[in-house]
Amino acid sequence: MRPRPTLAAVARLAGVSVSTASLAFSGAGPVSDATKARVAAAADELGYAGPDPRAQSLRRGRSGIIGVVIEERLSDAFRDPMNIALLDGIADVTGAAGSGLLLLTETGDDRAGISSAPMDAIILIGCSTSLEEAVAIVRQRGLPIVAVEARELEGVLPIGLDNRAASATGARHLRSLGHSDIGVVTLPLERSHVPRPLPADWERVATAHTSAERLRGVLDVYPEARGFAASASTIEAGREAGLALLAGDRATVPTAIVAQSDLLAIGVIRAADEVGMIVPGDLSVVGFDGIRGEVLGGIDLTTLVQPAVEKGRAAGRAALQLLDGGPAEPADFTSVFHPGGTTAPPRTR
Amino acid sequence: MRPRPTLAAVARLAGVSVSTASLAFSGAGPVSDATKARVAAAADELGYAGPDPRAQSLRRGRSGIIGVVIEERLSDAFRDPMNIALLDGIADVTGAAGSGLLLLTETGDDRAGISSAPMDAIILIGCSTSLEEAVAIVRQRGLPIVAVEARELEGVLPIGLDNRAASATGARHLRSLGHSDIGVVTLPLERSHVPRPLPADWERVATAHTSAERLRGVLDVYPEARGFAASASTIEAGREAGLALLAGDRATVPTAIVAQSDLLAIGVIRAADEVGMIVPGDLSVVGFDGIRGEVLGGIDLTTLVQPAVEKGRAAGRAALQLLDGGPAEPADFTSVFHPGGTTAPPRTR
DNA sequence: ATGAAAGCGCTAACAA
DNA sequence: TTGTTAGCGCTTTCAT
Secondary structure, X not given: OOOOOOHHHHHHHHOOOHHHHHHHHHOOOOOOHHHHHHXXXXXXXXXXXXXXXXXXXXXXXXXXXXXXXEOOOHHHHOOOHHHHHHHHHHHHHHXXXXXXXXXXXXXXXXXXXXXXXXXXXXXXXXXXXHHHHHHHHHHHOOOOEXXXXXOOOOOEEEEEEOXXXXXXXXXXXXXXXXXXXXXXXXOOOOOOOOOEEOOOOHHHHOOOHHHHHHHHHHHHHOOOOEEEEOOOOOHHHHHHHHHHHHOOOHHHOOOEEXXXXXXXXXXXXXXXXXXXXXXXXXXXXXXXEOXXXXXXXXXXXXXXXXXXXXXXXXXXXXXXXXXXXXXXXXXXXXXXXXXXXXXXXXXXX | OOOOOOHHHHHHHHOOOHHHHHHHHHOOOOOOHHHHHHHHHHHHHHOOOOOOHHHHHHHHOOOOEEEEEEOOOHHHHOOOHHHHHHHHHHHHHHHHOOOEEEEEEOOOOOHHHHHHOOOOEEEEEOOHHHHHXXXXXXXXXXXXXXXXXXXXXXXXXXXXXXXXXHHHHHHHHHHHHOOOOEEEEEOOOOOOOOOEEOOOOHHHHOXXXXXXXXXXXXXXXXXXXXXXXXXXXXXXXXXHHHHHHHOOOHHHOOOEEEEOOHHHHXXXXXXXXXXXXXXXXXXXXXXXXXXXXXXXXXXXXXXEEOOHHHHHHHHHHHHHHHHOOOOOOOEEEOOEEEOOOOOOOOOOO
16 A cells, blocks of 8 residues: 555646645636646546545544434444434435534443544434533534434534423323323433333433433323333333233233333333233323334334434534534424324223 | 634643643653643643544544445445444444444445545445445545455455355255245345346346355256345345245246345245245245344244354454554354244145 | 645654 | 654645
C-alpha cells in the first residue's frame, strides 16, 4: 500500500497551484477546462482518490457522519422490528443527504464512541434507560442532539410519540368490551432489565420514558391494573411475563393484558396458550407497534400502529437541520388503533 | 452553542504549553500531578470536551472508524438474521477495540459514502452482486479491505465459508435418502434481483459468489437439479420460488428442495403446505444458515449451520489487524450439517 | 482564471 | 518535567 498521494502532489504534477487543483476537483469554481483536464490527468496518473476525508473534516468542521446511539447490543436491538424500521427511516434521510450512520452502542463502559467519535450530530434511539449520561457527554461536545421518544431535556430535540394517549385508547377499548381486571406487561423500566412484578414505587425508579408513558396511559383508564415488567422487547420475555400474570386460579387472573410491544403481546398469547387459555375467548391481548410479517404467525393482533419509519425519517431530518444551524422541527407522531382479533368481551364467570 | 474550546485555550488558561496540556489529557506521558490538576481545572472551567476527533484523525491518520458495506437497504439487510449475527460479531470485536461502525449501503448511486467517508478499513458483507466496483473504489483510497464470502480478489482479505462443500453435504444427505429429482432455490444470483427459473447460462451471469458456490455444491451431486432464483433471502421470496418449483402434476415435481437459506426454506415449506404437500412426507426441504428462534415456528429444519457471529468476529479482527499494518489471518469457516425433521425418504410413487 | 498564504486543532519529535 | 516547532491535507480568503 503506497502512501496515499496528496492533492499537493497532484497539483505539482499538473503544474498548477494547490488551490486550483482543489477547485478543479470539487467541480465548482472558476477553472478553465484545460486546467481541469490536466489536473484530472495528473490525479489519474498518481492514483489520487480524492480529498482525504479526515483533512476535509478538520478544515470544514464537518465529518459528514451522524451518530446513532443504541442502548443494547446490536443483536438485541435488531431483534425488535421497530428499531430496524426506525433505523431504516433515519438511513433513508441521512443517506440521501450524503451522511453516513455511525452505529454506537452503549453497552458496558464503552463510552469511548459516544464521547470521542467524529460526528456532526447524534440521534439517540431506544436508550431511554440511561439518557442523562449520554446527553451530558454529547452536550459537552457541543453536538446537536435528537432523541426519539425521550423525556423532555434541555437542548435535546425530541421526536415524540403519543405513547400515553395511544395506550389509553387501547385500554379504553378493553373497558368498552367490559373488562374490569387487566394486566400490563411493560417494557423494561429501569436500567437493570430484570423481569419482575411492577413495584409500587415504579414512578420513582422508572428511567425508561416510553415504558412509563405507556404504563401511565393504561393506568389512566385502569388505575388498579396489575403490572409485570419484562426484561426486553422479545417474544420470550413476553411469554415469561405472561406466565407470571396468568399464574394461579382462573378466577383470580386478569381477563385482558395490555402488552407494551407487539413482540411482548405475541409472547403473552403464547403464555396463554401454554396455560390453556384461548385468545380472545379467555384472554384479550392488546399490543403496541403494529409490526407486520412472519413473527406474527398470522395473528391479527389488536394493537396501536405507530409510524416507525416516519419517526426515523423525522429524526434524520431533524438532525440534518440542526447541524445546518437551522431551527429543527420537533415532531410528534400519532399511533393508530387497530382493532384486531385478539380482543373480545370477557367470558362471564 | 458556543464555539467549542480548543486545547490551546485550555493550555493558555492553565498556564502551560499546548503539548503539555495534550499530554496531561491523554493521561500517559510524564506530567506532574500539579500540572495535570491545573489543566483539568482549566478544561473544566472552559467546558473543554476533550480533543476534537476530526483534528485527531488528521494528525494521527486514523479516524477510528470501520466501514461496513451492505448491499441492500437496511430494512432488507436486517431482515436476514444472518446479517445481524454477522454485524453483531463485527461490532463485538471492533467495539472492544474502540472503533465505531459506519454503516454504508450501496443502494442506488449512493457511492458517496464508500468513496469519501472517513474510515480506516472497510468490511464488505452481503454485497457480492456488485463487489468489483466497491472494491475498485476502496482500493483506490488505499483502505484495507475485508470481504465476507466473496470471490478471491487481489488485495482483499477473504473471510470464507465452505459454501460449496456444505451444500454438497446437504445434497448427498438427500441422495442417501433416495431422492433423485430435486430442486434448488437460490439466493439472488445477479444484480437484478428478479425471481426466475435458473437460466442455463447462470454460470456466466452470476455475480453473487455465495449463491453460485452453494449452487455448485448441489450440482456436484445432482447435475440435473432444476433451479429457481429467489429475489431475496426472505420467507416470502422462498414461498414464491417454492410455488414455482412445485407447480404442476405431483409426479413431475421434485421430491426434495434445497434452499440456499433457512428463510427461503421456510418459505418453501409454506409453499408446499399451500399446494397440499406434506413436509417431509411428500417433500424434503434442506436449508442453509442455522437460524434460531421465532421465525422457525417450531420447525426443526434440516440445514447447514454456519457460525455467523464467529464469521463476523473474524472479519472484525482481520480489519483491525490490517489497519495495524500487520498481516491478517484470512479465515475459513465450516458449516455443520444438522439433520432435522424436514427431510425423509421420498414417497414411492 | 490562477496563485499565495493562512490556518482548522491536534500530536509527536526534539530541545531545554 | 515542560516548552518549541513543525506539520497532518485540505479549503478558503485574498491578491494577482
